[in-house]
Amino acid sequence: MRVLAAMSGGVDSAVAAARAVEAGHDVTGVHLALSSNPKSFRTGARGCCTLEDARDARRAADVIGIPFYVWDMAERFRADVIDDFVAEYAAGRTPNPCLRCNEKIKFTAVLDKARALDFDAVCTGHYAQIRDGRLTRAVDPDKDQSYVLGVLTADQLAQAMFPLGDTPKTAVRLEAEARGLAVADKPDSHDICFIADGDTSGFLRDRIPAAPGTFVDTTGRTVGEHDGAFAFTVGQRRGLRIGTPAPDGKPRYVLDITPATGTVTVGSAEELDVVHITGDRPRWCGPAPLGPVECAAQIRAHGEAVPAVAVLEGDRVVLELRQPLRAVAAGQAVVLYDDDAVLGSATITATATVCA
Numbered sequence: 001m002r003v004l005a006a007m008s009g010g011v012d013s014a015v016a017a018a019r020a021v022e023a024g025h026d027v028t029g030v031h032l033a034l035s036s037n038p039k040s041f042r043t044g045a046r047g048c049c050t051l052e053d054a055r056d057a058r059r060a061a062d063v064i065g066i067p068f069y070v071w072d073m074a075e076r077f078r079a080d081v082i083d084d085f086v087a088e089y090a091a092g093r094t095p096n097p098c099l100r101c102n103e104k105i106k107f108t109a110v111l112d113k114a115r116a117l118d119f120d121a122v123c124t125g126h127y128a129q130i131r132d133g134r135l136t137r138a139v140d141p142d143k144d145q146s147y148v149l150g151v152l153t154a155d156q157l158a159q160a161m162f163p164l165g166d167t168p169k170t171a172v173r174l175e176a177e178a179r180g181l182a183v184a185d186k187p188d189s190h191d192i193c194f195i196a197d198g199d200t201s202g203f204l205r206d207r208i209p210a211a212p213g214t215f216v217d218t219t220g221r222t223v224g225e226h227d228g229a230f231a232f233t234v235g236q237r238r239g240l241r242i243g244t245p246a247p248d249g250k251p252r253y254v255l256d257i258t259p260a261t262g263t264v265t266v267g268s269a270e271e272l273d274v275v276h277i278t279g280d281r282p283r284w285c286g287p288a289p290l291g292p293v294e295c296a297a298q299i300r301a302h303g304e305a306v307p308a309v310a311v312l313e314g315d316r317v318v319l320e321l322r323q324p325l326r327a328v329a330a331g332q333a334v335v336l337y338d339d340d341a342v343l344g345s346a347t348i349t350a351t352a353t354v355c356a
Contacts, residue, residue: 009031010125029067077101122160128144213226213229242266282346293336298335
């Protein structure tokens with residue numbers, strides 16, 4: 001097959017590309033330039049998409065012995081990922097930009113372009129597996145990325161390759177060293193790639209106008225003030241700076257955000273427990289369910305998956321959880337699993353502490 005290998009400049013995508021070559025495919029490497037003004041160097045493990053990353057990707061392609069190109073995706077990335085990220089926070093929701101990048105960039109924009117150039121598949125360094133056409137978890141639970149790939153459709157999965165899903169990360173680094181890839185010891189990127197300094201609140205303050213508001217408790221009593229509801233997310237405890245202590249002396253957590261009034265509701269940890277979730281924009285890795293489905297629901301990349309029943313109601317998914325999940329925020333993705341296989345996903349729009 002003709003395979004397009006997306007090469008970020010890190011160790012995972014380099015080894016994935018090398019394995020695709022070793023499997024007998026005709027491989028071409030491509031680095032996605034996602035920033036219109038990339039910095040020359042990364043800072044430790046923060047961010048990605050720098051000039052250094054592009055050069056590392058090119059050097060890896062040279063060692064592997066494959067053609068290499070850089071595709072400018074900066075404008076598309078800004079519109080579909082960065083602007084979406086800011087708009088979601090401004091609306092009081094908590095987005096996952098990595099998931100959105102996989103959906104809109106790597107497996108829509110890139111795959112569409114790859115198809116137009118007569119490539120048969122796109123290969124990435126994600127830790128996940130495709131078995132019998134189904135997306136499943138990686139063997140390394142600490143690196144599993146099936147959650148952030150839960151937005152992919154069956155058609156997209158049919159032209160995706162994840163060569164690292166059957167290998168622990170430690171073995172991938174050893175393999176990279178054995179292959180002579182200079183990125184073998186390069187640190188992983190752990191932060192939002194377009195916020196290289198890790199200061200999400202500062203990034204948002206530069207892009208969302210200040211709108212002072214109040215903290216209220218669950219009785220509606222004002223307990224503090226803030227400079228903008230966008231700076232908070234459901235489940236947050238640190239950085240609230242509420243002057244009025246809780247009556248029981250326990251920490252307060254963000255329970256709800258209402259940007260229109262600038263109101264941030266706070267309460268106890270126990271009040272964060274959710275047993276009912278509604279989501280829109282459902283995307284299925286296979287056929288959409290025709291009736292109630294027993295599954296496991298996961299709301300974070302490495303969070304716990306809890307037993308649930310999912311029902312598709314028109315263009316939304318309604319979930320009743322068999323056990324509570326804590327700190328579930330609108331804007332997050334809920335990914336549904338059948339054992340280790342991904343069934344699909346939806347974007348959370350509402351939650352409830354008791355089943356509707």
